[in-house]
Amino acid sequence: MRFRQFFFPSLTIRFLIRASLVALFAYLFFGHLCTPLLIKGHSMEPTYRDGSVNFCWKLRYLFSEAKRYDVVAVRFAGNKVMLLKRVVAVAGEGIEFRNGELFVDGKKIDEPYVRYPCNWNLPLRKVEKDCVYVVGDNRNMPIENHHFGQAPMKRIIGGPLW
């Protein structure tokens, strides 16, 4: 009886109100606060694999700002296309790559999440005000083919849930 009631409930007013509230909560939560992400591309491997699923937690930076090592979702186009990247430098810091190694303000930064070989060279540049510098974890490709750089803070819409 309970089994039947669970799968084929009677359409009472109480049930309809409850179903509407669940639907509204799901819409607000998964549509605006914790949106599902399908990861396409290899730029964050091996941390995030191509084809894997995650959620973008949009309240992550409500009371704080993104800091070095954070993985962030950068709004790329519209509200649905975003880039998943790692913050490597914040506003005011100088960033450069020397033979694949990251230097911030002249100091070598330890990056345990970079597992693949990299031979990038990028001259020193300063991160502008209200911006962060983001790079993918997978740098095993020519520097020209990797989408990275300085992103305005206002484009950071959250971070992955795990």
Added chain:
Amino acid sequence: MVRIKYLIIAVLVVVFGVWGIWAAIHFVQSEEKKVKKQFHLLSEWASKETGENTFAMAQKIKNVGTLFAGHCELKADLISFSGRYTPEEISSYAARARFPFSNLSLKFYDFNVAFPEEGVAKVSLTAKLTGRSTTGEDMDETHELECVLKKMEKKWLFSELEVVEVLKK
């Protein structure tokens, strides 16, 4: 009697007010539809189907130019295509850009249309370009665009078009 008079005046004010609001919304919506139609035309004419014949290609390329104002400012640093161009130059560029592809699809999404002044429309949107080259390589590019269209002789024409650069190396 006096009450009825005031009541009639109040009803008339409400009716005309509602009608005015409806007309304003309808005007904005119809202009918005016209602006969006230009993007749909650009999508149709820039796209390429497998086995497209030369006549259809020439017609599409010619049509692409008619969507742009006399001197359109383009800013697309990603593809090194920035500056002021005439409709003929844009048509010519479109022909060259389409050539290496066996099929190409340009779609626009997430329209955000604003009319900052009369005869000017600012549109922010997402453009998705997918296709396959004649050598068999797949292409899948998505970018945010900022466009300005101006109304000239009852037609909305692209006057400025910028590919938003989200990450600056």
